[in-house]
Amino acid sequence: MLTQIGEALQNNSVIVMLNSTGWMAAGLEIIHYFSMFVLVGSIAIVDLRVMGLAGNQQSATKLAQRLFPWMWTALALNFLSGFVMFAGIAASYIPDSTFHLKMWVILAAVVFGVIVQWRVPVWDKLPSMPVAARLLAAVSLLLWVGAILAGNELPALSGLG
Amino acid sequence: MQGALVTFGDWLQHRSFALDVATSDWAYPFVQATHFTGLSLWVGTTVATDLSLMGLGNQYQSPFQLFNALFVWNWVGFCIAVFGGFLLFSASAATYVINPAFLTKLGFLIPVALILHIVIQTKMRVWGQQLQTPRVARVAGLVELLFWISVVTAAVSIPYFA
Numbered sequence: 001m002l003t004q005i006g007e008a009l010q011n012n013s014v015i016v017m018l019n020s021t022g023w024m025a026a027g028l029e030i031i032h033y034f035s036m037f038v039l040v041g042s043i044a045i046v047d048l049r050v051m052g053l054a055g056n057q058q059s060a061t062k063l064a065q066r067l068f069p070w071m072w073t074a075l076a077l078n079f080l081s082g083f084v085m086f087a088g089i090a091a092s093y094i095p096d097s098t099f100h101l102k103m104w105v106i107l108a109a110v111v112f113g114v115i116v117q118w119r120v121p122v123w124d125k126l127p128s129m130p131v132a133a134r135l136l137a138a139v140s141l142l143l144w145v146g147a148i149l150a151g152n153e154l155p156a157l158s159g160l161g
Numbered sequence: 162m163q164g165a166l167v168t169f170g171d172w173l174q175h176r177s178f179a180l181d182v183a184t185s186d187w188a189y190p191f192v193q194a195t196h197f198t199g200l201s202l203w204v205g206t207t208v209a210t211d212l213s214l215m216g217l218g219n220q221y222q223s224p225f226q227l228f229n230a231l232f233v234w235n236w237v238g239f240c241i242a243v244f245g246g247f248l249l250f251s252a253s254a255a256t257y258v259i260n261p262a263f264l265t266k267l268g269f270l271i272p273v274a275l276i277l278h279i280v281i282q283t284k285m286r287v288w289g290q291q292l293q294t295p296r297v298a299r300v301a302g303l304v305e306l307l308f309w310i311s312v313v314t315a316a317v318s319i320p321y322f323a
Contacts, residue, residue, distance in 0.1 A: 029317045030310070042209065062221040062222050063227075145194065148198055152190040
């Protein structure tokens with residue numbers, strides 16, 4: 001069933017055109033990489049602030065409110081460009097265990113990012129950041145680095161990407 | 162000139178650390194992830210500052226306050242990116258030094274973008290105090306943003322010229 005969906009996706013004429021036209025394929029990669037840098041950089045700064053390692057003289061809430069719009073914009077661009085690249089060889093990606101790992105790590109990282117965004121205004125009102133908040137932010141940061149690593153392992157272990 | 166670069170590249174990629182990166186199944190992805198993590202900190206913090214200079218998202222804090230919060234991690238990210246980038250380069254240096262996209266990236270785009278970055282950082286105290294930034298600051302932020310997009314474009318183009 002999933003393989004059939006994958007084959008239908010990768011035979012879709014728009015997907016074929018986007019992935020086989022040189023400048024469009026390069027454009028997708030540029031958007032994917034640039035948005036990944038903005039996404040991970042923005043969330044990393046908020047995580048580091050919660051951990052007490054960045055911008056401690058400033059309100060964590062204000063810093064998060066400033067950076068989260070860029071994070072979500074970058075996530076949307078990253079997801080869209082990534083989906084088109086995935087769709088180009090979907091039938092090969094779908095059964096691949098390294099790809100599954102990458103997707104699970106990204107999903108977990110997004111969930112932790114949402115929790116941090118949701119809780120920062122509450123933690124910020126306390127006299128100091130709770131230990132649980134610092135731990136949560138550290139896990140969030142590690143998950144994003146893990147997502148980058150899983151993405152880099154795909155071509156090394158599976159020959160995909 | 163090109164001969165000397167190729168000779169240097171050939172010498173570099175035969176150093177033991179470069180051979181380790183190039184031949185290990187695990188080292189290359191780890192080094193690449195190091196480079197990308199550094200770039201995330203560098204590009205993420207730089208783009209946030211540039212957008213702030215362009216007058217975007219300044220309702221919460223001035224561009225200078227944002228710059229202050231990001232400054233240290235901006236340069237930590239740069240150092241990590243350079244470290245990882247050098248190791249990646251060393252793994253196949255002889256082919257990189259004759260690649261037009263790589264030469265454009267390292268020989269032109271990054272030096273110019275870095276000079277602009279440092280100029281912007283030295284001007285932040287003047288440009289970034291008010292929520293409404295001056296016109297020159299908006300232009301500088303936009304130009305720097307376009308330069309870093311060009312750097313990523315050149316980097317993505319490297320395999321197309323290999």
